[in-house]
Amino acid sequence: MTRQVSFTLALACAAIISCLPGTALAQEASGRRTVWDGVYTQEQASRGQAQYMQTCAACHGTDLRGGSVVPSLVEESFAFLYGGMTAGELFSRIQRLMPSDRPNSLSSQSYRDIVAFILQSNKFPAGEKELDAGLDALRQIFITTKQPEAEAQLAQAQPVDRFVTVNGLRIHYLDWGARDKQPLIMLHGIGRVAHTFDHIATHFNKNYQVMAVDMRGHGESGWDPQGAYLVEDYVKDIEGMAQQLQLRNIVIWGNSTGGRVAQVFAGLHPDLTAAVISEDVGPERPREIAEGLTNRIKQEDEKGWASEDELFAQLKAANSRTSDDVLRAYAHYGSRPRTDGRVIWKRDPKIGNGFVPTELWRFVSQIQSPIIYILGGRSTIVPAETQEELRKTLPQVQITTMPGLGHYPSEENPKDFLAIVDRFLAEAKAGR
Numbered sequence: 243m244t245r246q247v248s249f250t251l252a253l254a255c256a257a258i259i260s261c262l263p264g265t266a267l268a269q270e271a272s273g274r275r276t277v278w279d280g281v282y283t284q285e286q287a288s289r290g291q292a293q294y295m296q297t298c299a300a301c302h303g304t305d306l307r308g309g310s311v312v313p314s315l316v317e318e319s320f321a322f323l324y325g326g327m328t329a330g331e332l333f334s335r336i337q338r339l340m341p342s343d344r345p346n347s348l349s350s351q352s353y354r355d356i357v358a359f360i361l362q363s364n365k366f367p368a369g370e371k372e373l374d375a376g377l378d379a380l381r382q383i384f385i386t387t388k389q390p391e392a393e394a395q396l397a398q399a400q401p402v403d404r405f406v407t408v409n410g411l412r413i414h415y416l417d418w419g420a421r422d423k424q425p426l427i428m429l430h431g432i433g434r435v436a437h438t439f440d441h442i443a444t445h446f447n448k449n450y451q452v453m454a455v456d457m458r459g460h461g462e463s464g465w466d467p468q469g470a471y472l473v474e475d476y477v478k479d480i481e482g483m484a485q486q487l488q489l490r491n492i493v494i495w496g497n498s499t500g501g502r503v504a505q506v507f508a509g510l511h512p513d514l515t516a517a518v519i520s521e522d523v524g525p526e527r528p529r530e531i532a533e534g535l536t537n538r539i540k541q542e543d544e545k546g547w548a549s550e551d552e553l554f555a556q557l558k559a560a561n562s563r564t565s566d567d568v569l570r571a572y573a574h575y576g577s578r579p580r581t582d583g584r585v586i587w588k589r590d591p592k593i594g595n596g597f598v599p600t601e602l603w604r605f606v607s608q609i610q611s612p613i614i615y616i617l618g619g620r621s622t623i624v625p626a627e628t629q630e631e632l633r634k635t636l637p638q639v640q641i642t643t644m645p646g647l648g649h650y651p652s653e654e655n656p657k658d659f660l661a662i663v664d665r666f667l668a669e670a671k672a673g674r
Contacts, residue, residue, distance in 0.1 A: 274382075274384055275382055275383050275384065276383065276384045276385070276386045277329065277361055277366040277383060277384070277385050277386065278366060278367065278386065279369065279383075280367050280368055280369020280370065280371075281329065281361070281366075281369060281371075281373055281374075281383050282357075282358035282361055282362070282368055282369065282372060282373045283358070283368055283369065283370065283371065283372050284362075284368045284405055284406055284407050284412075285372075285407065286354070286355050286358040286372045286373065287355075287358040287359045287361070287362040287368060287486075288359075288407060289355040289358075289359075290352075290354075290355035290356045290357065290358045290359030290360070290362075291359045291362075293348070293352050293355055293356055293359075294306075294356050294359050294360075297340070297341040297348065298340050298341055298356065301340075301341075301342050302314075302315055306360065306363050312342075315360050315363070315364075316360075316363050316364055316488065317364070320360070320364050320387070321387040324385050325385060325386070325387045326384075326385065326386075327384075327385050328380065328381045328382070328383055328384055328385060329357060329361075329373065329380045329381075329383035329384075329385065330377050330378070330379075330380035330381030330382075330383070331381070332357055332360070332385065333353055333354065333357050333377065333380050334377070336353055336356060336357065336360075337350075337353045340356075350375070351375075354372070354373045354375070354380075357373060358372070358373055362486065362487075363488055364387075364488075365421050365487060365488060367402070367404060367417070368404065368405065368406075388422075401416035401417060401418050401440070401443065401454070402416070402417045402418075402419070403416065403417075403462070404416070404417045404453075405462075406482070406483050406486050406487065408478070408479050408481075408482025408483055408486065409475075409478055409479060409482055411458050411463065411464035411465075411466060411479065412463065412464045413455065413456065413457075413458065413463045413464070413479055413482075413483060414436065414455075414456040414461060414462035414463045415436060415453045415454060415455040415456065415483070416436045416437065416439075416440075416443070416452075416453065416454040416455075417451075417452075417453055418443050418444070418446075418447035418451075418452035418453070418454070419447055419451070419452075420447055420448065420449070420450060420451050420452070421451050422451075423449060423450050423451045424449075424450050424451065424491055424492075424493065424516065425450065425451045425453065425487075425489045425490075425491070425492045425493070426446055426450035426451065426452045426453070426492075426493045426494075426495065427453050427455060427480065427483075427489075427492055427493070427494045427495065427504075428443065428452065428453065428454040428455065428495050428496070428500075429455055429457060429476075429480070429494070429495065429496035429497075429499075429500030429501070429503050429504055430454075430455075430456075430457065430460070430496075430497060430498075430499075430500050431496075431497050431498025431499045431500050431501075431649075431650075432460075432498060432499045432593055432596070432597070433460070433539070433576070433587060433589060433593070434460070434497075434498075434572065434576060435456055435460055435461035435572070435575050435576045435588065436454035436455055436456045436461055436575075437454070437461070437571050437572070437574075437575035437576070438568065438571060438572050438575075438576070438653070439454040440454075440568075440571050441565070441567060441568050441571070441653075441656060442652055442656055442659075442660060445660050450493065455479075455480070455483070457476050457479070457499075457500065457503070458470075458471065458475065458476060458479055459471055459589055459590035459592070459593045460576075460588070460589050460590075460593070461575065461576065461588055461589075462588075465590040465592070466590070466592075469590070469592035469595045470595070471590070471592060471593045471594075471595045471596035472595070472596050472598065472600075473499070473502050473503055473506055473596065473600065473602070474506070475596070476499070476503045476596075477503055477506045477507050477510065480494075480503065480507050481507070481510075481511070484511075484514060489514070490514055491514070491516045492514050492515055492516055493516050493517045493518075493519070493667065493670075494507055494508060494515060494517075494518055494519070495518075495519035495520075495521070495663075496519070496520060496521065496523070497521035497522065497523070497649075497650055497652060498521070498522065498523050498649065498650070499523070499596070500521075501519075501520035501521050501522070501523035502520075502523055502525075502527070502602060504518050504519070504520055505518065505520055505525065505602055505605060505606050505609065505613075506602055506605045508605075508609045508611055508613065509602075509604075509605030509606055509607070509608035509609050510605060510608070512608065512609065512610040512611065515609075515610075515611045516611055516612075516670065517611050517612045517613070517614075517666070517667060517670040518609060518611055518612070518613040518614070519613075519614055519616065519663060519666070520613065520614070520615045520616070521616050521650070521651060521652055522615075522616065522617050522618050522621050522623055522624065522648075522649050522650065522651060523615075523623055523624065524615060524623070524624040524628045524629075524632065525601055525602040525603045525605075525606045525628070525632070526601045526602070526603075526628060527597075527598075527600060527601075539591065539593065539594045540591070540594065542586070542587060543586055543587070543591050546580055546584035546585055546586045547577075547584060547585045547586075548584060548585070549585060550573050550574060550577060550585055552585070553573045553577055553585055554569055554570055554573040557569045557572060557573055561648075561650075561653070561654075563647070563648070563654040563655070564650070564653045564654050565653075565656075568653050575588075576588055576589075603631075603635070606632075606635060606636070607635050607636075609636060611638075611670070612638055612640075612666070612669070612670040612673065613636060613638065613639055613640070614639070614640040614641070614642065614662075614663075614666045615629075615632065615639070615640070615641045615642070616642050616644065616651055616652075616659065616662055616663070617629075617641065617642065617643045617644065617651070618643075618644055618647035618648045618649055618650070618651045618654070619643050619644055619645040619646050619647055620646060620647060620648050621647075621648055621649050623649065629641050640666060642662055644658065644659065644662075
């Protein structure tokens with residue numbers, strides 16, 4: 243960057259800051275539209291990211307954090323520079339100043355896309371419609387860096403459906419609010435869906451930004467056309483999600499296959515991971531379990547059930563220790579009608595491709611954060627010899643067995659399970 247360009251940018255930044263105190267837009271206005279209302283789409287933000295990387299990243303950095311001369315476009319700097327303004331003012335200033343070597347040289351659509359990417363990078367939620375094309379309409383969208391209280395309370399009471407597009411797939415997750423808190427990502431097992439965490443998500447959403455994910459091939463998330471459902475494929479999706487949503491200091495929790503994904507993610511990204519909770523799954527998947535699940539998926543998809551009630555009845559018979567509310571949520575959100583009217587699971591039949599007897603020790607050995615394995619006493623998935631090897635490999639590991647429970651302790655005895663998790667997370671925070 244030349245001295246002249248640097249000087250020009252510095253003056254521009256000073257001009258932006260100097261105009262803030264006098265703006266009437268800093269005042270709260272009841273009922274107005276804000277950037278918390280889903281004013282851009284995920285697709286638009288993805289276009290904006292590509293355009294930004296091509297034309298703006300050289301000055302502002304690939305992470306939007308700027309440098310010694312140019313300001314950061316995220317977090318505290320963004321709040322200071324643009325809090326109380328409108329999306330229209332943000333658009334106009336970006337158009338006038340960027341790219342630094344040829345301002346106002348991009349199309350109006352490109353600048354709107356870049357605005358969408360900046361909003362996404364500051365954790366404002368995506369919606370179903372793109373940013374308005376008219377400047378007057380953009381000036382009606384206010385930038386409030388704190389989520390409105392009413393919306394925050396609503397988000398804590400029930401989840402909001404969100405989507406991110408990563409690795410060519412649209413990934414669905416449930417956002418339980420509290421976006422200013424530490425992120426807690428919940429990953430389900432094969433065949434289950436994000437809503438199977440509903441009964442425990444509300445326990446955490448006042449202290450954490452809880453996000454329960456429909457993993458690829460499940461629920462409302464997209465199906466991979468090549469049938470790519472190995473652990474590494476799921477991990478890549480969580481990596482993409484963390485990057486797009488700018489997540490750091492993550493508590494990652496998974497049950498069954500979700501726990502395998504959590505372990506690999508933590509091993510690959512110790513810099514992003516604050517703690518790991520693995521529910522009844524370790525670094526190994528026994529061959530007989532992998533083969534049994536593959537056969538069961540095929541049989542269930544071929545036969546199906548006459549109704550959602552029949553599916554619930556079968557779940558209840560097989561999971562007598564699990565509450566009706568949990569099983570009904572599983573039956574309702576995890577199923578879909580087949581063309582002949584019968585009910586089948588809402589999943590890609592190819593998810594069985596991921597049932598291979600792989601071991602994950604090379605990733606687990608790299609985990610640096612606190613980690614706990616919470617096991618069911620009646621489950622055989624993490625045998626005593628594996629537990630002993632975990633203790634040798636990870637000095638910080640905790641292993642807790644809940645007597646009398648099976649493969650999903652959080653569903654069978656949520657009260658005691660949550661007490662274990664609360665204690666673990668408190669210790670993890672205290673040890674930081």
